[in-house]
Amino acid sequence: QSALTQPPSASGSPGQSVTISCTGTSSDVGGYNHVSWYQQNPGKAPKLMIYEVSKRPSGVPDRFSGSKSGNTASLTVSGLQAEDEADYYCSSYAGSNNLVFGGGTKLTVL
Amino acid sequence: QLHLQESGPGLLKPSETLSLTCTVSVGSISSINYYWGWIRQPPGKGLEWIGNVYYNGITYYNPSLKSRVTMSVDTSKNQFSLRLSSVTAADTAVYYCARRQLHALDIWGQGTMVTVSS
Secondary structure (H helix, E strand, C coil): CCCEECCCEEEECCCCCEEEEEECCCCCCCCCCCEEEEEECCCCCCEEEEECCCECCCCCCCCEEEEEECCEEEEEECCCCHHHCEEEEEEEECCCCCEEEECCEEEEEC | CCEEEEECCCEECCCCCEEEEEEEECCCCCCCCCEEEEEEECCCCCCEEEEEECCCCCEEECCCCCCCEEEEEECCCCEEEEEECCCCHHHCEEEEEEEEECCEEEEECCCEEEEECC
């Protein structure tokens, strides 16, 4: 299984929206509605932000939303805030109980 | 709120076996609703799923690590463990334990740094 493809960086100004993509194959992203997104701040453990493509765990602001089209999933952060600056990782179920992660995207709030 | 805490040696020599334990508190590891997993992150790099174990001992491993990985669970201690044999410098990473609900990792430990160096 190969890692999912994410852009290394993304940026936006406060209040703007930014979208991060996550591209896989029909064996992972395209084959299952089990894409998750994680936010990781420096020196901290990842935090689940989105699961099952577009569902938010309790406590995650609705500024965070997820979607999927074909083999590409996306995370959109609306109304960017300074606190959203972090690394973001996607993951997908890849069959046979396997999980695969993306390489991560560093989101900068300008 | 469920809490996970990793523990184990932070420094290993090449060819040794990495052994880590994750202690689950404020909750039971015996729930049928969750798997218990390990994920690692080399310095400055991305996340890699290592595998997970169910409360009854059923395991699933990343195919790329399968030949060197063993996971187990001790329900009496509310703990699960990771063993990775024949380590090299490439295994240097922060190792996280996490609870897996279906196919999402919803609760993570704080992580523990493991360095492989001669």
